[in-house]
Each structure stands twice: as structure tokens, then as C-alpha cells.
Amino acid sequence: MTPTSASPRLPAGARARAPQVLSCLETLYPDARTELVFNTPFELLVATVLSAQATDVSVNAATPALFAAYPDAHALSTATAEEIEPYIRSIGLYRGKAKNLAALARLLVERHGGEVPNDFAAVVALPGAGRKTANVVLSNAYGFPAIAVDTHVGRLSRRLGLSVQTNPDKVELDLQKLFPREKWVFLHHALILHGRRVCFARKPNCPGCVMADFCPKVGVEHVAV
The missing domain is CATH 1.10.1670.10 (Helix-hairpin-Helix base-excision DNA repair enzymes (C-terminal))
Structure with missing residues (x-):
């Protein structure tokens, strides 16, 4: 967009x-291509949110354990911010990002059946996301020109x-x-x-x-x- x-x-x-x-x-x-490591649109969305004011290297070091514990939006939606924090403590601004991830996962489940929408406005509306996040996710996950x-x-x-x-x-x-x-x-x-x-x-x-x-x-x- x-x-x-x-x-x-x-x-x-x-x-x-x-x-x-x-x-x-x-x-x-x-x-x-993006240097963030991901296998699904959900993983890319989470990694992109975590990458704000942080290096891709630090994000890639933290996400394997995070995704092992919470492999999809349904799993992450059951976690509290306090439960997410230990997995991303090495990343800058981790407390705020943990809160955003918990809220983001819940909205994905409530509004989109747990899937990352292929829609710019819908991604921007997610906690912790913004224009840059939407462009990264939609371009890399869905081939959207951005x-x-x-x-x-x-x-x-x-x-x-x-x-x-x-x-x-x-x-x-x-x-x-x-x-x-x-x-x-x-x-x-x-x-x-x-x-x-x-x-x-x-x-x-x-x-x-x-x-x-x-x-x-x-x-x-x-x-x-």
C-alpha cells in the first residue's frame, strides 16, 4: 500500500x-533477502516485531527457543507477557515486546483464526506492528510489492x-x-x-x-x- x-x-x-x-x-x-530466520508467516511476524531497535542476529538467536515453546499464534495466545519475557530477554526493549506479542497472538486468534492476514491494514492494526512490519511481512511471506x-x-x-x-x-x-x-x-x-x-x-x-x-x-x- x-x-x-x-x-x-x-x-x-x-x-x-x-x-x-x-x-x-x-x-x-x-x-x-531478509536475514531474519523464519519458516511461517507467523514466525516472520514475530521476528519482525522483535527486530525493532534490535539486530537480526539477536533476534535469530532468541527465536528458536521461543518458537519451540510457542510454534503458532494459538500457542502464543495462551502465554502471558511474563512467560514470554525469558525467551526474549537478550533483545532490546524485551518487556514491551513481550506484551505486544501476547496481545498480537490473541488478536490473530480472535480476528484471523490464528493466521497472519495477507492484508496491509490488518497487519498494521496488530500490537507492536506498524507500516515497516507490514511491508516486511507481506513482501517476504506473501510476495506483496513493498x-x-x-x-x-x-x-x-x-x-x-x-x-x-x-x-x-x-x-x-x-x-x-x-x-x-x-x-x-x-x-x-x-x-x-x-x-x-x-x-x-x-x-x-x-x-x-x-x-x-x-x-x-x-x-x-x-x-x-
């Missing part, structure tokens, strides 16, 4: 840079001169204007990987970046995020 809020004009040169960015990302990360804007995607979009926005919804809208719909899912995964491996938040590896020739931020001592 496209954000409804309009964004200002795209940065100068954005439309010319977008195909270059996409070409480089396809060369560097041809198999880009761009999930996390901190990496937002940072790289601004550095590469694809958007000047700081609001994730407006960054998403700018990227949707610049890239083919069939590339949206790949794009956000590839940008995340590039943000983790090359275009770091504090000290981006500009000399080692294949996009240095056309990146407007190369050579800037302090790169705005």
Missing part, C-alpha cells in the same frame, strides 16, 4: 541515479540522493517513484545489506563503495544521516 502523505520534489538527479543504484545493488547482492524503510534504507536513500526525507513513509514514497514495482522487495533488502556492510552510519566505507563515482555524499567529511 502506498503512503497517502505527499512528499516534496525529489532531489536533483535522483531519477538519473536510481538506475545506477539498482544496477550496482543487483551486482553486489543478487540474492538479497519497500520497508528502516534506518539503513532511510540513511542510504538520503546519502545516495534519492530522497531528502527523514519520515520513513515519505522516503518510501520517493523510492516507489524511482524504482520499478517489481524491484521494490529486492531494493529494500539490498539497501539494508549495503548499509550493514559498506555504508556504515558513522564511518561509511566510501573508498570501498562501487557507488562512489555517482554518490553525492562521497568526500563529505561528516555524512548526514
Whole structure:
């Protein structure tokens, strides 16, 4: 689903840079996909909720035991937040996330028969979920064309001169204007990987970046995020 809020004009040169960015990302990360480990839409939803302000590594370390204890929404809906907490204690903001997971599972059972709905508005309405979570779940579980804007995607979009926005919804809208719909899912995964491996938040590896020739931020001592 496209954000409804309009964004200002795209940065100068954005439309010319977008195909270059996409070409480089396809060369560097041809198999880009989410690094969250999951087997079902339910597991992906839970992992995505847990990943807010946490690393995928920390989430992947915690979820096997959590899913062994609560393999589906019906099982998780019987748990209290206090019973969930020990499984996710190693993840940031675990107390609040435990409360959200308990409430989320109950709503999945009450409203959707325990299944994760293939519906954007229904996922956004779940506790602990939001636009980014819905985009991640629907794109990876159901093939829905979407761009999930996390901190990496937002940072790289601004550095590469694809958007000047700081609001994730407006960054998403700018990227949707610049890239083919069939590339949206790949794009956000590839940008995340590039943000983790090359275009770091504090000290981006500009000399080692294949996009240095056309990146407007190369050579800037302090790169705005």
C-alpha cells in the first residue's frame, strides 16, 4: 500500500541515479533477502516485531527457543507477557515486546483464526506492528510489492540522493517513484545489506563503495544521516 502523505520534489538527479543504484545493488547482492530466520508467516511476524531497535542476529538467536515453546499464534495466545519475557530477554526493549506479542497472538486468534492476514491494514492494526512490519511481512511471506524503510534504507536513500526525507513513509514514497514495482522487495533488502556492510552510519566505507563515482555524499567529511 502506498503512503497517502505527499512528499516534496525529489532531489536533483535522483531519477538519473536510481538506475545506477539498482544496477550496482543487483551486482553486489543478487540474492538479497531478509536475514531474519523464519519458516511461517507467523514466525516472520514475530521476528519482525522483535527486530525493532534490535539486530537480526539477536533476534535469530532468541527465536528458536521461543518458537519451540510457542510454534503458532494459538500457542502464543495462551502465554502471558511474563512467560514470554525469558525467551526474549537478550533483545532490546524485551518487556514491551513481550506484551505486544501476547496481545498480537490473541488478536490473530480472535480476528484471523490464528493466521497472519495477507492484508496491509490488518497487519498494521496488530500490537507492536506498524507500516515497516507490514511491508516486511507481506513482501517476504506473501510476495506483496513493498519497500520497508528502516534506518539503513532511510540513511542510504538520503546519502545516495534519492530522497531528502527523514519520515520513513515519505522516503518510501520517493523510492516507489524511482524504482520499478517489481524491484521494490529486492531494493529494500539490498539497501539494508549495503548499509550493514559498506555504508556504515558513522564511518561509511566510501573508498570501498562501487557507488562512489555517482554518490553525492562521497568526500563529505561528516555524512548526514
